[in-house]
Amino acid sequence: MTTPAVVCIGMAGSGKTTFMQRLNSHLHAVDSPPYILNLDPAVLNVPYAANIDIRDSVNYKEVMKQYNLGPNGAIITALNLFATKIDQVLGIVEQRAKSVSHVLIDTPGQIECFVWSASGAILLDALASAIPTVIAYIVDTPRTTSPATFMSNMLYACSILYKTKLPLIIVFNKTDVADAQFATEWMTDFESFQAALKALDEDENNPEGGSGYMNSLMNSMSLVLEEFYRHLDVVSVSAYTGAGMNDFLEAVDRKVEEFNTDY
Ligand code: GTP
Numbered sequence: 001m002t003t004p005a006v007v008c009i010g011m012a013g014s015g016k017t018t019f020m021q022r023l024n025s026h027l028h029a030v031d032s033p034p035y036i037l038n039l040d041p042a043v044l045n046v047p048y049a050a051n052i053d054i055r056d057s058v059n060y061k062e063v064m065k066q067y068n069l070g071p072n073g074a075i076i077t078a079l080n081l082f083a084t085k086i087d088q089v090l091g092i093v094e095q096r097a098k099s100v101s102h103v104l105i106d107t108p109g110q111i112e113c114f115v116w117s118a119s120g121a122i123l124l125d126a127l128a129s130a131i132p133t134v135i136a137y138i139v140d141t142p143r144t145t146s147p148a149t150f151m152s153n154m155l156y157a158c159s160i161l162y163k164t165k166l167p168l169i170i171v172f173n174k175t176d177v178a179d180a181q182f183a184t185e186w187m188t189d190f191e192s193f194q195a196a197l198k199a200l201d202e203d204e205n206n207p208e209g210g211s212g213y214m215n216s217l218m219n220s221m222s223l224v225l226e227e228f229y230r231h232l233d234v235v236s237v238s239a240y241t242g243a244g245m246n247d248f249l250e251a252v253d254r255k256v257e258e259f260n261t262d263y
Contacts, residue, residue: 004256005093005103005131007124009160010138011153012109015173018239019138020106021047026245027102034102035093039123041078042071042108050106051096052089054082075113083119086126094130102252103131111156115163124164134255135160135168136248141236142178147196150186151218151225158228167255169233175243180236187229193222 006023008016020036027034038050041060046053058081064074082089097103105127107114114120127133137157144150161168172180186193197215233251237244 002256003097003100003103003131004252005097005105005127005133006136006252007105007107007127007133007166008136008138009107009111009115010109010171010173011111011140011156014109014138014140015239016109016138017043017046017106019136019171019173019237020104022237022239022242022245023102023104023248024048026242026249030246031101031249033100034104035096035100037089037093037103037105039079039082039114040075040106040108041082042075043106046106052092054078057085058082072110072113075108075110076117076119079108079114079117079119079123083122086123090126090130093127097131111160115160121163124166128166132256133166134252135164135166136171136252137168138171138173139183141172141174141180141183144172145178145182147186147193147200148214148218150183151221154187154225154228155221158225161228167233167258169235169248169251169255171248172234172236173239175236176238176241184234184236187232187234190222190226194219197222 008020010016024034024036036048036050038046038053038055041054041058043055058078060074060078063069063077063081064071067074067077069077093103124133137160139153144153157168157170172183186196197218233254235244235247235251237248
């Protein structure tokens with residue numbers, strides 16, 4: 001089976017849901033309608049028609065009340081309850097994947113609830129064993145222009161790659177607000193990233209300006225990340241305007257080819 005599943009993961013507010021909405025309408029226009037799963041039990045409204053929605057089988061507010069849980073505990077418990085039906089869900093997804101070009105999956109903004117929970121791992125492993133599964137890590141580009149924030153975000157992406165061991169595409173979103181050229185430059189040219197770090201350190205008014213220790217740590221980490229960057233696909237998109245959607249779909253095709261390689 002070659003129909004890929006694209007799992008959208010990203011920090012809260014990075015634009016996962018808007019990206020899913022744009023991808024959905026783009027696929028309707030240029031290819032065929034995707035099959036969509038929403039795995040965010042706490043979302044109030046989704047701007048697309050989900051074919052399978054965790055909210056149809058688990059009531060997030062009831063879970064909070066019944067188990068006396070806070071917001072994150074309730075998301076994890078809702079995912080646990082949903083994971084008990086994974087065989088049923090996979091059966092449907094596998095069947096439907098034969099007649100669609102893509103399966104799209106939206107996840108909770110609280111990344112750790114999904115990526116680091118046992119049920120999140122069960123859901124991802126089961127999905128990846130059934131169809132080629134690619135992670136789209138959505139980045140809020142305008143909020144990542146500082147070298148310190150950029151480094152933190154990339155380390156997070158690296159940890160997701162390490163945890164899931166699935167092919168990863170970094171999607172720089174919101175490029176209608178900030179061009180992602182700075183990011184691609186920092187990812188390919190270590191010296192330009194070092195220059196940005198140095199400028200940050202010298203700017204005394206910048207609260208993100210680090211100490212000598214912090215900047216030397218960031219230098220070392222950026223060297224480590226060079227290896228991470230080498231295996232990545234990076235695309236710039238705007239979920240608002242639709243710019244970059246074809247580039248994203250091409251990156252998905254490339255990653256599907258790599259799917260069976262050893263990560
Ligand atoms: P959570 O589910 O709460 O984690 O959020 P999310 O990652 O799904 O983000 P969402 O799609 O809700 O978008 C967050 C905010 O960013 C909203 O105000 C969107 O309108 C805005 N947004 C999303 N994509 C874009 C984009 O491409 N450009 C601009 N300018 N804003 C965007």
